[in-house]
Amino acid sequence: MQPKPIFALLLRCCLMLCVSFLIGGGNAAANDFLSDDAYANGETAQVADPIEPVNRAIFTLNDKFYIWVLDPVATGYSKVLPADIRGCIGNFFYNLGEPVRSVNCLLQGRFRDSGLVLSRFALNTICGVFGLADTAAHEFAIPPISATLGETLATWGIGDGFYVVAPLLGPSTVRDLTGTVVDSLAMASYYPWSDDELSPYTLTGVNTVNRTSLHLGEYDQLKSLSFDPYIAFRNGYFQMRSKTRNHSQTK
Numbered sequence: 001m002q003p004k005p006i007f008a009l010l011l012r013c014c015l016m017l018c019v020s021f022l023i024g025g026g027n028a029a030a031n032d033f034l035s036d037d038a039y040a041n042g043e044t045a046q047v048a049d050p051i052e053p054v055n056r057a058i059f060t061l062n063d064k065f066y067i068w069v070l071d072p073v074a075t076g077y078s079k080v081l082p083a084d085i086r087g088c089i090g091n092f093f094y095n096l097g098e099p100v101r102s103v104n105c106l107l108q109g110r111f112r113d114s115g116l117v118l119s120r121f122a123l124n125t126i127c128g129v130f131g132l133a134d135t136a137a138h139e140f141a142i143p144p145i146s147a148t149l150g151e152t153l154a155t156w157g158i159g160d161g162f163y164v165v166a167p168l169l170g171p172s173t174v175r176d177l178t179g180t181v182v183d184s185l186a187m188a189s190y191y192p193w194s195d196d197e198l199s200p201y202t203l204t205g206v207n208t209v210n211r212t213s214l215h216l217g218e219y220d221q222l223k224s225l226s227f228d229p230y231i232a233f234r235n236g237y238f239q240m241r242s243k244t245r246n247h248s249q250t251k
Helices: 006-022 052-080 083-096 098-107 111-126 135-140 149-155 174-190 199-213 218-225 229-250
Strands: 163-166 170-173
Touching: 052 083, 052 163, 052 199, 052 218, 052 229, 083 098, 083 111, 083 199, 098 111, 098 149, 098 174, 111 135, 149 174, 163 174, 170 174, 170 229, 218 229
Parallel strands: none
Antiparallel strands: 163 170
């Protein structure tokens, strides 16, 4: 296999992960992160935003991309495939990331979690038909476990740097963006379609559209509830990150 240009791999990272940061998860609109005051003593206040004008410009570009391209395509896609099938497709792509999550758990000293993640991967790959079904959660009571390189770097004492909004990727920090890119490159290195030049982009596009289709309306709802969407998404990112890490630490 000939090595792919780094630009092509980074593009794949952007396409795979843009939705997760753009729409921010299932219960975003229900959380109280529309005001900076709510974060006066929280994590948001601890991370500087020195390039806010640049971040706002990129946020606007991401917003246009979502509204003009991603949302219409995902809406049409959702009308063709039932939610159950789209859920299975989402499970398949999530399952492919389990080896990387297991390594991150190991690097964070979460040895039990690392073993559980590998167990999930084995169970869902074998019993869940290559991950189409989350058999580990439904039949063996092993729920999904979050672990990213950004969390690993935080565990090692590496600071956030500053807040950034990356093209397509959306809200992040210098540390977390680095972790996101490295995690994605690691996943791409063992994907079963990595020897083909066209399939990676096609399937990455399917994953992106599929994930968006499972969260239709949430992005617009959050924007409509906030006076300044940029601040709302910035605060929302840090709140979700804090919840994820707190949950991991209490397991």
